[in-house]
Amino acid sequence: MIKKLIVFASILFSIVSWSQENTASPYSYYGLGEIKFKGTEDARSMGGIGIVADSIHFNLLNPASYSKIKFSTFAIGSTSTFSTFETNGNSEKAKRTNLNYLAVGLPIKKFGVSFGLMPYSAVGYKIESNSHNDADNSDRTKISTGNGNINRLFIGSSYAINKKLSFGFNINYNFGVVETEFIETIYAPVELQLRTRERNNSNINGFSFNTGVYYSRNLNQKLKLNSSFVYSPEATLVSENSRNIATIFYNIYGGEIISLPTQDIPVEDQKMKIPAKYTFGSGIGMDKKWFLGAEISFQENSKLRNRFKDISNATFENSTRISLGGYFVPKHDSFSNYFSRVIYRAGFRYENTGLVIRNESINDYGMTFGIGLPVGLSKINLGFEIGKKGTTSQGLVQENYFNLNIGLSLNDLWFRKREIN
Structure with missing residues (x-):
């Protein structure tokens, strides 16, 4: 146990130097940025469904599942995109x-407790546009960059009302800094090139809450039904904003020169909304053999706003996400064949993100695959995702991406009372 705590403390310490550039999507320019947390690696490999919960699988998508775990669990996951x-x-x-989550789960009789840290959303983009002014025969370049994220520190608990029904909740503290910069350059036939630079800083923080219900029952001697419901009410984050303006010159021989003193511009702080979200899911399967489920989420993204001002060509609409997925285990208790104990997962998801640019809804599609490699009571989960986000219509950007997800779930009886000392 001591070794596990040392490892946990070391990883937590490393969060201090956690890179803020964990997305490169131009669509992270809008709203709260790109939503990052999509479940543990085993859930992501099944299209992102949060329906599976048992004694060794740590389900962070539904807090009602915490009471299902029977072992102390330490979970960490990361994604390369x-x-x-x-x-x-x-x-x-x-x-x-980027790191996806760092969490600990503890079983306490009919209760389950969990706490940890995860990124909620991320901003990371660089957008460049060029134009020519015939009046003075000059070329103009506009470059927008942004980086930062909103992190989420959470603590939650779950109570098993009976063997079939559990209820749980999470309390979340959201915090982070987002920095953006806008530079417009006028290229004229001179050695000094005129630039205007605007830097914005948003310090964001606030609390949020979500609650869930988990229900499971045997349909017959083999089949089991699992159902899940999660509700996240609307939450308000405070964005403390600041802005700095400067007129600068760029010397093609000596680099950037600030020609005039920078000027701080008063900017109003904003209250930003995390929209309410409802998630329903259900599926059937055989314990330790197979499972197939579907999940649908609705989020009131029409209430989203940008950090400093609304963008003229972008609006928000309510969003929907549909996920299908499941797993298969050839023979969980095989002693002769390791790969018969491996969990094989697959899934599909479709999401209307709620972002509308130039009358084009930004949609996100993904196919997922994964395996769970048993190591005693613990698991090493590997996941693969192929997806597409956005479109090239109306001069927009289409993202084609491949995600490699790696998760580690360490399970042990940390607080077991020893019979022999």
């Missing part, structure tokens, strides 16, 4: 690696 961004005639590649 390989993206290709396409427009009409151009393409760019990007790679990002």
